[in-house]
Every structure is written in structure tokens, then in C-alpha cells.
Amino acid sequence: xxxxxxxxxxxxxxxxxxxxxxxxxxxxxxxxxxxxxxxxxxxxxxxxxxxxxxxxxxxxxxxxxxxxxxxxxxxxxxxxxxxxxxxxxxxxxxxxxxxxxxxxxxxxxxxxxxxxxxxxxxxxxxxxxxxxxxxxxxxxxxxxxxxxxxxxxxxxxxxxxxxxxxxxxxxxxxxxxxxxxxxxxxxxxxxxxxxxxxxxxxxxxxxxxxxxxxxxxxxxxxxxxxxxxxxxxxxxxxxxxxxxxxxxxxxxxxxxxxxxxxxxxxxxxxxxxxxxxxxxxxxxxxxxxxxxxxxxxxxxxxxxxxxxxxxxxxxxxxxxxxxxxxxxxxxxxxxxxxxxxxxxxxxxxxxxxxxxxxxxxxxxxxxxxxxxxxxxxxxxxxxxxxxxxxxxxxxxxxxxxxxxxxxxxxxxxxxxxxxxxxxxxxxxxxxxxxxxxxxxxxxxxxxxxxxxxxxxxxxxxxxxxxxxxxxxxxxxxxxxxxxxxxxxxxxxxxxxxxxxxxxxxxxxxxxxxxxxxxxxxxxxxxxxxxxxxxxxxxxxx
Amino acid sequence: xxxxxxxxxxxxxxxxxxxxxxxxxxxxxxxxxxxxxxxxxxxxxxxxxxxxxxxxxxxxxxxxxxxxxxxxxxxxxxxxxxxxxxxxxxxxxxxxxxxxxxxxxxxxxxxxxxxxxxxxxxxxxxxxxxxxxxxxxxxxxxxxxxxxxxxxxxxxxxxxxxxxxxxxxxxxxxxxxxxxxxxxxxxxxxxxxxxxxxxxxxxxxxxxxxxxxxxxxxxxxxxxxxxxxxxxxxxx
Numbered sequence: 001x002x003x004x005x006x007x008x009x010x011x012x013x014x015x016x017x018x019x020x021x022x023x024x025x026x027x028x029x030x031x032x033x034x035x036x037x038x039x040x041x042x043x044x045x046x047x048x049x050x051x052x053x054x055x056x057x058x059x060x061x062x063x064x065x066x067x068x069x070x071x072x073x074x075x076x077x078x079x080x081x082x083x084x085x086x087x088x089x090x091x092x093x094x095x096x097x098x099x100x101x102x103x104x105x106x107x108x109x110x111x112x113x114x115x116x117x118x119x120x121x122x123x124x125x126x127x128x129x130x131x132x133x134x135x136x137x138x139x140x141x142x143x144x145x146x147x148x149x150x151x152x153x154x155x156x157x158x159x160x161x162x163x164x165x166x167x168x169x170x171x172x173x174x175x176x177x178x179x180x181x182x183x184x185x186x187x188x189x190x191x192x193x194x195x196x197x198x199x200x201x202x203x204x205x206x207x208x209x210x211x212x213x214x215x216x217x218x219x220x221x222x223x224x225x226x227x228x229x230x231x232x233x234x235x236x237x238x239x240x241x242x243x244x245x246x247x248x249x250x251x252x253x254x255x256x257x258x259x260x261x262x263x264x265x266x267x268x269x270x271x272x273x274x275x276x277x278x279x280x281x282x283x284x285x286x287x288x289x290x291x292x293x294x295x296x297x298x299x300x301x302x303x304x305x306x307x308x309x310x311x312x313x314x315x316x317x318x319x320x321x322x323x324x325x326x327x328x329x330x331x332x333x334x335x336x337x338x339x340x341x342x343x344x345x346x347x348x349x350x351x352x353x354x355x356x357x358x359x360x361x362x363x364x365x366x367x368x369x370x371x372x373x374x375x376x377x378x379x380x381x382x383x384x385x386x387x388x389x390x391x392x393x394x395x396x397x398x399x400x401x402x403x404x405x406x407x408x409x410x411x412x413x414x415x416x417x418x419x420x421x422x423x424x425x426x427x428x429x430x431x432x433x434x435x436x437x438x439x440x441x442x443x444x445x446x447x448x449x450x451x452x453x454x455x456x457x458x459x460x461x462x463x464x465x466x467x468x469x470x471x472x473x474x475x476x477x478x479x480x481x482x483x484x485x486x487x488x489x490x491x492x493x494x495x496x497x498x499x500x501x502x503x504x505x506x507x508x509x510x511x512x513x514x515x516x517x518x519x520x521x522x523x524x525x526x527x528x529x530x531x532x533x534x535x536x537x538x539x540x541x
Numbered sequence: 542x543x544x545x546x547x548x549x550x551x552x553x554x555x556x557x558x559x560x561x562x563x564x565x566x567x568x569x570x571x572x573x574x575x576x577x578x579x580x581x582x583x584x585x586x587x588x589x590x591x592x593x594x595x596x597x598x599x600x601x602x603x604x605x606x607x608x609x610x611x612x613x614x615x616x617x618x619x620x621x622x623x624x625x626x627x628x629x630x631x632x633x634x635x636x637x638x639x640x641x642x643x644x645x646x647x648x649x650x651x652x653x654x655x656x657x658x659x660x661x662x663x664x665x666x667x668x669x670x671x672x673x674x675x676x677x678x679x680x681x682x683x684x685x686x687x688x689x690x691x692x693x694x695x696x697x698x699x700x701x702x703x704x705x706x707x708x709x710x711x712x713x714x715x716x717x718x719x720x721x722x723x724x725x726x727x728x729x730x731x732x733x734x735x736x737x738x739x740x741x742x743x744x745x746x747x748x749x750x751x752x753x754x755x756x757x758x759x760x761x762x763x764x765x766x767x768x769x770x771x772x773x774x775x776x777x
Contacts, residue, residue, distance in 0.1 A: 088575060092771050125686055182771075
């Protein structure tokens with residue numbers, strides 16, 4: 001059997017092999033050690049058609065395994081001009097180039113270093129991959145002293161190294177929390193990917209969703225009819241469980257709220273159960289809202305490609321909010337979407353003065369922190385409903401669930417959304433056990449597959465990066481019988497399913513609003529005997 | 542006085558001061574001038590207060606959370622450095638002495654205080670800087686990330702601290718009256734250098750370090766305030 005397994009399948013990898021991590025760096029200085037690629041650790045290159053669909057330059061066919069990556073004419077100038085443009089446009093970047101003292105406090109904080117031992121996965125070295133070029137071409141000491149000042153020439157080898165290591169980082173920012181200066185490796189990863197993209201070098205798992213979203217409004221490339229069909233299907237499923245037919249408003253002009261969620265919620269388990277939870281909740285509240293087939297993506301893979309692409313995709317949400325004449329925007333359970341919304345949206349496409357400060361029509365709470373973006377996370381919205389006692393909940397309907405909560409990197413570290421999901425979870429599920437303290441909240445560990453890394457062909461990297469999280473889950477599974485990992489991110493729902501199956505078998509992944517949908521007591525309908533997955537209540541997992 | 546002594550004590554101080562001030566101001570202005578297009582929040586996202594900034598600057602809590610061993614080395618080093626810096630003001634001016642005298646401290650008490658505080662700082666400084674250097678050389682992971690500039694900064698510090706400790710603990714204790722006369726002569730732009738060789742050696746290395754600051758990662762003392770307000774604060 002083993003012979004038939006391939007590097008893109010988790011079963012290909014022996015647990016004991018992955019667990020045996022060599023932390024001693026290989027001989028030789030990292031600056032001179034050549035970069036190599038093997039199956040299971042790199043993403044497929046972006047297909048030219050996806051770059052062309054976005055009007056990006058230098059679309060070409062290449063492979064990481066090729067000796068010559070067919071870099072475009074004048075590629076060094078393209079990279080250095082790009083670097084100059086970014087250095088002159090971002091104070092944080094400039095500071096992070098200059099301020100690092102290479103103390104190494106970040107090293108064993110990175111899930112990719114923890115799982116691989118590869119020195120270039122230490123955040124400090126990941127950043128040095130770029131800093132060495134910055135020093136060579138933008139600082140006096142680097143120009144004169146060269147390698148003595150930690151500078152090096154920009155060669156095709158550097159480009160290969162960038163592709164390898166900037167696509168072995170999920171921009172989770174755990175390192176930044178521990179850095180005495182708050183130096184944020186995500187900034188370097190974003191810069192590196194942005195510079196690579198100018199050479200036509202990127203990962204297809206990033207660029208195809210971007211191209212899809214640009215054309216059709218969502219990462220999966222679902223056409224408007226497909227969105228409608230999916231939502232109707234979910235309403236059918238919900239009716240099976242609850243006996244209640246919910247309405248699914250789509251593209252409805254004049255609705256009060258535009259609801260935007262990751263398209264994965266509509267198409268793939270277990271996200272679909274979370275989407276059913278939304279439908280049940282909105283129906284029960286009588287919320288005046290609408291889905292959109294144009295702004296049908298909460299996520300934004302542009303964040304993983306370049307600032308311009310992030311801006312382009314994000315603009316669709318505002319454009320649709322304006323077209324439909326809504327008052328404010330409610331966002332579904334997503335992770336990186338909230339990095340975009342919370343950090344960039346306001347100054348990138350906002351402020352959205354044509355919208356109103358999000359105000360819950362049920363409780364009257366004004367979400368003042370979102371007065372710039374006019375957009376709030378559904379965990380905040382639901383936590384507010386619960387705090388006001390506006391939901392009737394029966395946690396016994398999740399009786400078979402023994403839950404733990406995975407803080408998704410972006411809502412936790414970029415947004416500080418730590419208490420709200422927990423407040424909701426405690427009300428809908430009686431059995432809740434936290435994982436180890438240094439693996440949750442702002443110190444949460446990585447799913448290993450965010451920032452465009454959630455493909456199959458890089459399975460080894462994903463499993464390695466997810467090892468820390470997986471083992472923390474296994475710990476609460478063994479100690480408390482935890483069988484469900486709850487999370488508020490669509491990428492997590494997909495990637496952590498793989499991580500849990502591998503490192504903590506027996507634990508499955510559920511969205512917060514799946515459990516809300518289970519526990520929500522709705523008017524009318526039939527007594528619940530089954531949960532949203534259509535399993536008998538109490539007999540889960 | 543010899544030519545080299547005059548270069549170290551009468552010329553280099555002006556050069557070091559100018560390079561330091563111009564260099565540091567240039568670096569700070571560069572950071573200030575570059576726009577910040579987005580708010581870069583990192584937990585705690587509510588935005589850090591002035592209190593948190595002061596706390597971070599005085600006690601390094603982020604490092605404490607992340608790496609306790611390194612925190613002990615780094616924090617002790619910086620505290621001793623601050624202590625030594627304050628003590629060194631006495632080399633140039635009698636203000637501190639007069640202040641201490643005003644609160645009733647006699648010459649003997651002052652010498653005692655100097656010996657205890659200065660001796661403590663001198664021992665802690667050399668111990669921690671050697672520990673930091675040893676860490677860079679012996680811990681494989683840290684050796685991997687260390688480049689020449691990292692060692693250069695530490696070796697300069699070793700040279701400065703060793704020559705300083707030689708005066709503190711060695712036979713040729715520094716004559717404060719002589720050093721204050723020298724400092725005054727510098728201020729009046731008529732440098733008169735009549736100082737012992739150990740002092741000049743110490744001064745030489747110290748000035749090399751000062752010259753190096755603006756061109757190196759030692760600028761982290763300034764960058765810290767920017768990164769802190771940008772990353773841990775809430776608004777651009």
C-alpha cells in the first residue's frame with residue numbers, strides 16, 4: 001500500500017519521521033547554502049492564465065525543479081525598483097529592515113521552525129533573506145562592506161530562496177508577539193511575495209483564487225447561479241433538521257445588512273454546517289440582510305499576493321454595499337479577512353462614509369470600533385446578542401460535543417478577538433476545555449495552511465507546521481476527551497481537519513456558528529433529534 | 542601631550558559627537574518621513590498606552606514572555622549600562638557630586654557609593670556582555686543568525702568595558718579633577734588633553750562605539766519607540 005501513497009497525501013508521511021526534527025543548523029553559512037526543492041514542500045507555480053486574467057506582467061511557465069526559472073529581462077531592476085517603492089511607502093517595513101538586533105527570541109516561536117528545524121524558517125532568517133538584499137543596494141555600509149555587513153548580491157538563487165521560504169510562512173505573526181520590537185515577519189513575507197509576483201513567480205494556490213475572485217466574486221469561482229443553488233441546498237438541509245424553511249435573500253436592494261462570508265462556507269464541509277448556522281440565526285432574528293453574488297467572498301487571497309490585488313478584491317465589498325444601499329456589513333467566520341478589514345480596509349478603500357456605524361438591530365449596540373470600516377465579525381455580533389440575553393439556546397443539543405477552541409491567528413493577533421468567541425461557545429456547549437496556555441489566545445499556534453499554503457502538494461510543510469497545534473489538540477483529547485475543535489476561520493476549518501486527522505485523530509473541526517445553529521431554539525419547526533450534520537444528537541463523533 | 546593622545550582626547554570627541562548626532566537624527570528622520578499607509582495592529586490591539594511603552598522600555602516584558610534566559614542577560618546588561626552611563630556623568634561634571642553633597646553625602650560616602658554602584662555595574666556589564674557573546678558563539682541556532690556586525694558590536698563593548706573595568710578595579714584609578722578639566726576644555730573648544738593612557742584607550746574604544754551606533758543595529762534604542770507605537774499602538 002505504502003508504495004502507492006504520494007507526497008501530497010498525509011498518509012505518505014510517517015509520524016515518527018516528522019516528529020524527529022533536527023534543530024542543529026546544517027554546516028556552512030546560510031547565505032551560501034544552496035536552496036533545494038523536494039516534492040511535498042513546495043507549491044505549484046501560478047499558472048500563466050491566472051496572472052494574465054489579472055493583467056499581471058511576466059506570466060510564464062516554470063517549475064521550482066527547473067534550473068532556470070525563466071526570469072524576465074531586467075529582473076534585478078524590477079525587484080530593486082519594487083523594493084525601493086515599498087521602502088519609501090511603508091514606515092513599518094523600513095523600521096523592520098533597520099531595527100532587528102538578531103537576538104533570536106523569535107526562532108522557536110515559529111510553527112514552521114518548530115516543525116522543520118530549517119534555520120531559514122527562523123523568523124529572523126526569513127527576514128534576513130530580504131534584509132541582505134536591502135543592505136546591499138540601499139545602505140552605505142552594505143554597499144561598501146558587502147558580506148561583512150550582512151549584505152549579498154541579488155542572484156537567481158535568492159529568488160529561489162524567496163519562493164521557498166516566503167511560501168513556508170502563513171503570516172501568522174506569532175513571532176511578532178514575542179519580538180521585543182514587534183518586528184512582524186508577515187511584513188517580509190508579504191514584501192517577498194509581492195516582489196516575486198512582479199517576476200511572474202507565485203503559487204497557483206494563491207493566484208487562482210485571486211483570479212477567480214476578480215472575475216466571479218469569490219475564490220472558488222462560483223457563478224451567481226451556483227451561489228444561489230448552494231444556499232438553497234443549505235436551506236433544504238436546514239429544513240430537514242429543523243422543520244423550518246428559512247428564506248435566503250440574495251442581491252436584495254435596500255437590505256439593512258450585507259452579509260459576506262468566505263465562499264468555502266457554501267461549498268465544503270465542515271464550513272457548510274457553519275453556513276447553515278448563519279441561516280438559522282438570521283432567520284430567527286428576522287434580520288434584514290442579504291447575501292451578494294458579486295461580493296461573494298469574505299476572504300481575500302490578494303493579501304497573500306500583493307497590496308494592489310488585496311485592494312482590488314476588497315473594493316468589491318464596498319462597491320456592492322453601495323450598489324445595494326445597505327447600512328453596514330456583517331462578516332462571517334473568517335481569519336485573514338479580518339486582517340484585511342481591521343488593518344487595511346479603512347485606509348485602503350475607506351473610510352466608507354456612505355455606510356453607517358454597525359448597529360445591532362436587535363440589541364441597539366453600536367460597534368464604534370468599526371466606525372471606519374463599517375464592518376463587524378459575526379462572533380462579535382452573536383456575543384453581543386448573548387450578552388443581552390436575546391438568544392434562546394439549548395446547549396444540550398451539543399451534548400455529545402466536547403470542545404476546545406483554536407484561536408485563528410488573524411482574529412486573535414490582529415484584532416484581539418479572544419473573548420467573544422469563547423463567550424458564545426460557553427453558552428452553546430457545556431463541555432469546553434482550553435488547550436495549553438502558550439498555544440492559545442495571542443500566542444496561538446498555526447494551522448500550517450493559511451496565507452495560501454492550504455494546498456495538497458506541500459503536505460509535508462503543512463503537517464510539520466501544524467504539528468504544534470495538532471499535539472496541543474491531542475493533549476486535551478487525551479486529558480478531557482475533547483472531540484471537537486471549534487474555530488472561527490474558514491481556512492482553519494479546511495486545514496485543521498487535515499492537521500487533526502493526522503496529529504490528533506478522533507477530533508473533528510467545527511465552526512462556532514455550527515454549534516450556535518445546533519443550540520438555537522427556533523420558533524416553530526419540529527423537536528430536534530439531529531444536529532446540523534444530520535447525526536443523532538448525543539451521538540456525535 | 543602626544544599626538545595620538547590629542548587625536549583621541551581632543552579631535553575624536555568632536556568627530557564622534559557630530560557623526561552621532563547627525564547620523565542618529567538622519568536615521569530618525571528617515572523613519573519619520575516614510576509614510577505609514579495602514580494601521581498595523583498586533584495584540585494587544587486596543588493600542589498601547591504611554592505606561593505600556595515605559596514598561597516595555599524599562600523591563601522588556603515582550604522578551605521576558607518569549608525567552609527568559611536571554612531576558613536575564615539582556616535586561617541586566619541594559620540596566621548596568623544605564624547605571625554606568627549615569628556614573629560617567631561624574632567624569633565630565635561635578636553637578637552630581639554637588640547634588641549628593643547637598644543631601645548630606647560626604648566625600649567618603651560618595652566614594653563608597655561610586656565603588657558599590659560603579660563596581661556592580663562594571664562586573665555585571667562585563668559578565669553579561671561575555672554571556673551574550675558566548676551565546677552567539679556557542680548556541681548553534683544563534684550562531685547561525687549572527688553576522689559580523691553582531692560580533693563587532695559586542696567586541697567593541699567588550700573593549701570599552703574591559704578598559705573601563707581596568708580603571709575601576711586596577712591600580713590607576715581615574716582622577717576626576719583631571720577628567721573634568723579635560724571635559725571643560727572640550728566645551729570651550731580649546732581641548733587640553735592630559736590624561737592617563739588607560740583612560741585614553743577606554744575613551745578611544747568608547748568613541749568608536751559611538752561612531753558605530755548610527756550605522757548599525759545599535760539604533761534599536763531609537764527604533765524601539767517607533768516600532769512600539771506603530772505595531773503595538775493602534776494608529777498609523
